[in-house]
Amino acid sequence: MICEPVIETFGLSKSYGGFEAAKDLTFQVLGPRITGFLGRNGAGKSSTIKMLLGMIRPTSGTATVLGHRIDDAKQSLEIRRKVAYVGEDKGLYAYMTVEQLIWFTRSFYPDWRPEIEKRLLEEYQLPPRRKVKALSKGMRTKLALLLALSRRPALMILDEPTEGLDPVSIEDLLRTITSITADGTSVFFSSHQLNEVERIADAVLMIDRGKLVLNFAMDELRENYRRVTVGFDRSAPSIDLHLPGIERVRSDGRQLSVLASRNSDAIVEWARRCSATSIDTQPVSLREIFLDTVQMGPEATSSR
C-alpha cells in the first residue's frame, strides 16, 4: 500500500491571548489509514482540527489537507468538499428531521452516494421522520456518520467520536471507522481513550499542552518500543542520553527505567557494561507511553 500525506502541518500554532493551544506543530498524517490524535483534555486536539478545517485561524504556520492550503479561502472550500467532519458535540440542526437533514446535507455534495445513505439508514435504524432533537446522543453520532460516509470522503476527521456514547455504540462506531479505510478513505480521529486508539489506529500522534510529543506507527510501537528496567547494587549510574532510541529515563535510587523507541539491545549492552544486577526488557503499551509522556511534560520529550 502506498501511503501519501493527507495532512501536513508546518509550524502550526494557535494562541488565545496568552494561552498557547497549539505550539509549532509540524507533522504528517499518511493515508489511507487510521491515525489517532491523542492528548489529554485541553491538550490542543480540537484547536488543531478546527485550524485544519478553517474554523479558526492559525496564529502562525500553515498546513495542507489533501494538498490544499488551509489559509487560502478557495482551497479551504475544496478541503471541506473532500473532508467529512464529525465534531465533538455532534451538533446537528435540532429543528430538522433526520430526512430533512440528509436532504439538506446531500445538496452540498454532488458525489453523494444514495445507496450508502439507504444502507446506513437501515443499518443504524435511524427514524427518518424523527426530529434531531429527539435523538439520543448515540443516534446523533450515527446520523453524523451517515452524513459523513454517504459522501465517500477522501478524509474523515472525527473529534472525540466516542465521547458520551454507551459501550455498544462505541463498538459499532469503531467497527465503522475500521471498515471505511477499505474504501480508500483516510481517518484522522482525536481521542483520549487509549484503548480505542490502540485497537484501531495504524499510527498515533500525541500532543500535550499544545506540543507534538510523539508521532509513530502502531507497528513501530509493537516491534520496537521497549521498557528496559535495570537494577544495580549501588546508586544507578547516569545513562548516556545520546544513545539513539532513548525517549525517557527515570531513575529511582538503584533502579533505572528507560523507555526506548528502538535500539533496546544497545541499552541492555550498556547496562551489562555497567555491571547491572538485573535487566528486564518488556514491550510497552500505548497507555504506558501516554502516561509517561504526559506526566513528564512535553519539555522532557523529544518529538520524533
Added chain:
Amino acid sequence: MTLWYKTWRETRMRFLLSASILSWVCAVIILTNHGARGQANPPIPYVEYVWQAVYKGYAQDFFSILVIVLAGGSLLQERSHGTVGFTLALPVSRTRLMATRAVVGLSQVTVLAFLPACVLIGLSPVLGVFYPPMQALQFAVLWSAGGTIIFAGALLLGTVVESEYSSWIASFLCMMLYSAAVNITVLQRYPNLNFFKMMSGAQMPYLDAVTFTIHGPLPWAIITTVLVTAVFLMALANRLTQLRDY
C-alpha cells in the same frame, strides 16, 4: 437553495410571531379608533390618529423591537447552540452564509414593514373609515428603509455578542442610546440623522403637518443614504465574521 431553507427554518418562528404581534397591535389601534379619537379634544381625524398611533407611535416602537429580534441568529449564536462546527464544515463560504442570512432577514423586515399597510387597507373599510392606500404604501417603503438599518445594526452586534439574548439586549440598548442621542443632544437640529423621524415623517418636509400625509415624492436621497449605511454595517458584520474564530 438549501441554505435558504436552513435560514428560513431558523427564523420562521420569530418571523411569524413578530408578524402576528405587529398585526395584532395595528388591528387593536384601528379597532379602538372611534373611542380613542373621541376622547381627544377636539376629536382628531382618522388619518391623523393612524399617524399618531401607528406610524409615529406604538406600532413603530413594536416594529423596531421586532426587527431586532429578527436579526438574531448569526454564526456566533450557532456556536452557543453547538451547530457551528457542522455549518462551517459545509463547503460554503462565510460570506455566502452571511448573505443568505441578510437576504432572508431583510425580506422578513420588508414583509413586516408592509403589514400595517395591509391591516389598514383591509380593516378600515370594515369599520367605516378610510385611510388612503397610497399613503399606507409610502409609509411601508419608509419603514422598510428604517427596518433595514435597524436590522443591519443588530446583525453587526450579533457578530460580536455571543449569546442571542445578550445580542438582542445590546441591540435594544444601542437603539435607545441612538434615540436619545438624536432627540436630546445637538443632533436634534438635524432630523435627517434620525431614522425614526425618517420612518414617521415627523419634522420632515415631506410630511404635511396639517393632514399628516406624505406629499410629493418619497425622500429618495435620505432613503438611499440610510440603505448605503445599512450595507456598510452589513459588510462590516461580514468582515468580522471572516476574521472570527468559531
